[in-house]
Amino acid sequence: xxxxxxxxxxxxxxxxxxxxxxxxxxxxxxxxxxxxxxxxxxxxxxxxxxxxxxxxxxxxxxxxxxxxxxxxxxxxxxxxxxxxx
Numbered sequence: 058x059x060x061x062x063x064x065x066x067x068x069x070x071x072x073x074x075x076x077x078x079x080x081x082x083x084x085x086x087x088x089x090x091x092x093x094x095x096x097x098x099x100x101x102x103x104x105x106x107x108x109x110x111x112x113x114x115x116x117x118x119x120x121x122x123x124x125x126x127x128x129x130x131x132x133x134x135x136x137x138x139x140x141x142x
Contacts, residue, residue, distance in 0.1 A: 061088045061129040061136045065095040068127035069138050075122045077141035082109040084134035092121055096128035104136075114141075 059068050061084070068090060069078060082088045082104035090102040090111060102111050113119050127136055 058083075058135060058137050059127065060132075061127040061134040062132045063129065065091070065097070065126045065128045067124060068136055069125040069140060071122060071124045072140065072142065073122050074142040075120070075140055077114040077139075078112070078121075078125070079137075079139045080104065080111045080125070080127075081137040082106060082134075083137045084129065086129050086131050086134050088127055088129045088134060088136055091126045091128075093123045094126070096126040098128060098130060 085106050087106055088104045089096050113121050
C-alpha cells in the first residue's frame with residue numbers, strides 16, 4: 058500500500074490492462090487524488106479520513122488507466138489500493 062505524504066506521489070501506476078481499482082483512505086487525515094497530474098491539497102478527488110474511497114471501473118463508466126497520484130497534509134498516511142486486471 059502506498060503512503061500519501063506532503064508531496065505528490067504515485068498511488069497507482071498507469072496500467073492499460075486495468076479493469077477496476079479501489080482506493081481507500083485508511084488514515085486520520087484527508088487524502089487528495091489526481092488523475093494524470095501531480096496531486097495538490099484541496100484539489101481533485103477528496104478521500105475523507107477513516108474510510109473515504111474512490112472506485113473506478115468500466116461498469117461504473119469512469120475507467121481510468123493512467124497514473125493516479127496522491128497527497129496528504131501530513132507525512133506517511135495509509136492509502137489502501139486494490140487493482141483488478
